[in-house]
Amino acid sequence: MATSLMNHQIRLAARPTGLPTRANWQVTDEPVPALADGDVLIKVLVLSLDPAMRGWMNEGKSYIPPVGIGEVMRAGGIGVVIDSKNPAYQVGDHVTGTMGVQTHALVPASEMRRNGLAKIDAKAGSLTQWLNVLGMPGMTGYFGLMDVGQPKAGETLVVSGAAGAVGQTVGQLAKILGLRAVGIAGGKAKCDWVVDELGFDACIDYKAGPIKDALRQACPNGVDIYFDNVGGEILDTVLTRINRKARIVICGAISQYNNTTPVKGPSNYMSLLVNRARMEGIVVFDYADRYPQAIAEMAGYLRDGRMKSKEDVVDGIDTFPETLLKLFNGENFGKLVLKVADA
Amino acid sequence: MATSLMNHQIRLAARPTGLPTRANWQVTDEPVPALADGDVLIKVLVLSLDPAMRGWMNEGKSYIPPVGIGEVMRAGGIGVVIDSKNPAYQVGDHVTGTMGVQTHALVPASEMRRNGLAKIDAKAGSLTQWLNVLGMPGMTGYFGLMDVGQPKAGETLVVSGAAGAVGQTVGQLAKILGLRAVGIAGGKAKCDWVVDELGFDACIDYKAGPIKDALRQACPNGVDIYFDNVGGEILDTVLTRINRKARIVICGAISQYNNTTPVKGPSNYMSLLVNRARMEGIVVFDYADRYPQAIAEMAGYLRDGRMKSKEDVVDGIDTFPETLLKLFNGENFGKLVLKVADA
Structure with a gap:
């Protein structure tokens, strides 16, 4: 059981003008609630930092709704299931989905689809490759x-x-x-x-x-x-x-x-x-239905060496505000990944 | 024979900055030369004035070369064949093509294709419709x-x-x-x-x-x-x-x-x-090969009344410099046509 666990989170405190600063973020800690039927609890391992995140911080209609003020910042990532009341997920499964900038993600059954939660084959590539060429x-x-x-x-x-x-x-x-x-x-x-x-x-x-x-x-x-x-x-x-x-x-x-x-x-x-x-x-x-075949093709290229990948991994969830900025000044060298916890 | 005919022409004298003025144009009169084998001599009846003409007056690569300084201004139009040493064209034929802003167009056999010269069926629409919905x-x-x-x-x-x-x-x-x-x-x-x-x-x-x-x-x-x-x-x-x-x-x-x-x-x-x-x-x-079928379709719509057309006809080749400007201040009401001669 995970009820005594604390979830460390980074929330959007205010919408930025220009480059985001520390003032746009709020750090919170809250206990992970008890799991209801259908829930899956994930320990977040790595998060994907993407240019699109800047758009999610703005108000207004886009291809997905903006992150609301006070909400945990949206982020895709990979984690490992540490508790599950959902028969589709077992403790120890590696999963990809919308983790959010937090140490733990609790995904209810009703949110699985919108979250994009899916198991990954950790043998097809490294966790960071699963955020990069396989992500x-x-x-x-x-x-x-x-x-x-x-x-x-x-x-x-x-x-x-x-x-x-x-x-x-x-x-x-x-x-x-x-x-x-x-x-x-x-x-x-x-x-x-x-x-x-x-x-x-x-x-x-x-x-x-x-x-x-x-x-x-x-x-x-x-x-x-x-x-x-x-x-x-x-x-x-x-x-x-x-x-x-x-x-x-x-x-x-x-x-x-x-x-x-x-x-x-x-x-x-x-x-x-x-x-x-x-x-x-x-x-x-728009292409979600075709991800599996594309991932299989890309995994093949990784295996036979025709495709390489490079990730720029920064350690520590609390570096998020500064790490994100690396994207906008071009400092990142390869796919920018925030490491939240050891696998 | 047409050798004593004079051709009245409007040539590009200088490239404009912003809206063209009278100073960008030069009016010339020169005798129509004797026809060589393959030549067709056309009396220009109506000219099409189009926004694209402004682009042709600029230097630099585009989808067609610019009009050269000193050249007769390029213009599409319709005329009637008044002399021909080309078996494909008979005196009295109505033709469409790149006439130029002039009273007479002499098209040599070698230029027919580049000119876009083609006979039109004057019964399918009026001459001005042939510059508009059929053009x-x-x-x-x-x-x-x-x-x-x-x-x-x-x-x-x-x-x-x-x-x-x-x-x-x-x-x-x-x-x-x-x-x-x-x-x-x-x-x-x-x-x-x-x-x-x-x-x-x-x-x-x-x-x-x-x-x-x-x-x-x-x-x-x-x-x-x-x-x-x-x-x-x-x-x-x-x-x-x-x-x-x-x-x-x-x-x-x-x-x-x-x-x-x-x-x-x-x-x-x-x-x-x-x-x-x-x-x-x-x-x-790019669609030249398919003009005939499209013209036939549009002529059908004109015939059965499902398509109407409106042309704004201005009389007199010498009004060209001012008439062209109607396009840019939005004064023209319907397809802008310059009438050069009576049919």
Whole structure:
């Protein structure tokens, strides 16, 4: 029984303007309640920190409701079942789902579906890989590339945030499919890793200055697919290099999430007309029915070494407020993971 | 023989900044040369004035090369063959093609294809209808809606520039297909005409103030297809009302063509992500192979009264510099046509 356990939580105290600070968060400790029929109690092991979290902190309609003031901050993660009154889950099962930024997650039967709770096969990949290429970022990259990007061998793909969780998946998958893969990332270390370790054909360091000339050199045949995680000036520059019938996958716009001024729309969007090109959004949840087959495919690539992954693991739930900021200043190197407890 | 004929021409003298003025044009008169083998000489009757012309006056790569300084301004139009050394064309044939802003067009055999020269069936519609619903604007509306917009009965379509050449085609076609059609146009007279004569379900007067509230009222079920001819604030506002899996057809951005500041990109483009929506460009020339079947379909709608058309005909080639501006201040009511000569 887990009734004497304390749950340590980080809650949204106030909506941020610009970058979130400590003042936006509230730390609470409360006892884990007794389990009702159907409940599952999970000890949280690792949490996924994602750019989308910044959006969840804002008021207003989006693809999911915002986190309410006073609520535990939403976060996907992986944990281990430590108590269960639900026949579908046994103590010791590893599960993925919406854990929240807390040490313990109690999921009632009625919330299982909305939570996205699911058992994982801890042998298919490490726990951090289950948050990366086998998790939401991997699924986002997979379906964004496959369904929205519609890749064809011989084409050129460009992906921003190339060293990030989604970017590493997208570029490696493009290489497996026979495309030229060009990354955009911040700093020489990330760019070197993307080329040397992940096997991208080129990677452009956006911190070294405007990307225009480097993009032209890296994409001698133009750009057929641009997988955009960043928005802003980079999106605008890539729009000047797209080919006829190019596909631009809108996955994120991390450069704009902490704006205190209005979002910068892509001034060069009329390139879509000139090039009969398409810009289309992807939300991974739409593909939930197809996760199992995609995970199996990705696990195969991990096994045979055609896909690598990198996670940037920071230890300690109480570092959450500062760790989250690593995403927005580009400090994280690989998928950003917050370690909450030892497995 | 036509060798003593004089050709009266309007040439691009200088590239404009912002709205073109008289200083951007040069009027020339030159004798029509003797015909070589394969040549066709056409007396120009009517010319199509289109927003795209503003783009052709700019330097730089687009979907077709710019008009060169000193060249006769490019314009589509309709004329009658008055001399021919080409067996495919007889004196008296009515033809459509790239006439240029001039009284006479001499088309050599080698240029026929690039010119787009083709005979028209003057019984299928009036000459001005052949520049409107049966011409490039009609084809743009047809393929933009059908192929890019992918309309389904019961959906809601919004089209800007609703009283213009493309807009009137798109909205009427949407009604024929069983969609709710909502126009956006400038001024009460145009809006009334769009609803009362063309049968749109509603039309929003953008000159009456911000369209936000009116758009919400006119589209109680949101927007499934937005056919955009204008860009700017209107595009941004419609982006706030789109449904899941919406299609935004990028056909033009007339609000931005005379900018002396950078184009305003759509700040709300992340609505594409939230709604898994798509924004895609249309260039009519890609569909040239399918014009005949589309023209036949549209001619049928004209015949049976399901489609109406309105042209705004201005008389006199020398009015061209001022007449063109009617497009950019929204003065034209219906497809803008320049009459060059009597049929």
